[in-house]
Amino acid sequence: MKNRLLPLLLTATILSACSPKITSRYAATNKVYSEHADSLSHTLLAESPAMLTDSLGRSVPSEFIGTVNFNLRKPNYVIIHYTAQDSLGQTIKTFTLVKPQVSAHYVISKDGKVVHMLNDYLRAWHAGVSKWGSISDMNSCSIGIELDNKGNEPFSGAQMSSLITLLAKLKKDYNIPTANFIGHGDIAPGRKPDPGILFPWELLAQKGFGYYSDMLIVPAPANFDSATALRLIGYDTRNLPAAIGAFKRHFVQREESTRLTQFDLDVLFNVYKKY
Known part of the structure; x- marks a missing residue:
């Protein structure tokens, strides 16, 4: 049984650890990414039974028996942000430092370049304290996309073209409902305004990403x-x-x-x- 399950359990590790490098300039942070992904893979491969005790402190009999019916959890929302920083490089630096404790799955530059920073199946730290409907942990069910924009300027045509192309892929890959393409400001009202009043939500709705x-x-x-x-x-x-x-x-x-x-x-x- 274990031999049959091992290839499936290793899928997440393979997906997350094999992302192409941006440049050798980020070799050190890519190495940290791979090491962290490897650490998470050990968690996925753990076969320890639940250690339970009753109200009297007595052990409850338990064992681990692996099911053969499972796959990776998939994202069901896309959250759009603006970076509020000066450049794509500055945002990448922010997301490759431990101290800020923030990240996103994708960053799109003004010229349309798309930087993939985290495997889609992994949990990024982009939503923060947020809520949408009954969901209070948006990080666990969403993909975060950051647009290189200070928040007080129009979004470029090249950037929007790349965003729409990326959204089309994500919608198809994960069967994300039309209604579930929203902004950071929607899920964190009063705390975050992005992607802001200048973002072309009507254009996205015309393409099938969100309502208008x-x-x-x-x-x-x-x-x-x-x-x-x-x-x-x-x-x-x-x-x-x-x-x-x-x-x-x-x-x-x-x-x-x-x-x-x-x-x-x-x-x-x-x-x-x-x-």
Whole structure:
């Protein structure tokens, strides 16, 4: 049994340890990556039974019997960020230092270059304290994509072209639902604004990555409950003004505020019906 399972269990290690090197300049950090992946592989290969005791301190009989039916867990969300740094190089440096304790699966430069920094099946540290719907650990179920952008500038055409190409691959590879392409600001309202008011969410929605409001908007009914609508979309409404601000950055993109105008309510009504 063990011999049959070993090739499957080693799949994660092979995937994570064999990523192509960016340049020899990062040989040292690539070595750390491989060593860390190797360490995780030992965890995957562990066959220790659960060590349990009852309320009286007596050992509960247990053993490990490996099932033959399993595979790797797959990501179900894509979270888009901007780097808020000066260059692709600066972001790569940040993600190859231990102290910042941040990372992402991909970084895309202004000229469209895509840098893959972590195997898609592994857990990056990009979402931080966040919540979407009932999920409070977005790092464990998502892929993080960082765009080289300070947050106060338009996103380049080359960068968007590469992003759309990458999103198409991820959506196909992992069967990610259309609704599950969102921004860091959506899952961390009041804490993070990225990818910001200048990000072209409408363009992404046209390509099948996330939702956006229609051109013709049906007015919201008089009894429309905006807080409930925001919550049903996925927003954490415990801080309602922050959730409103996050929604407006993504779906209205006309002003930075936490107040819903009648137009905003109409947009919210239009969007929430898609979820």
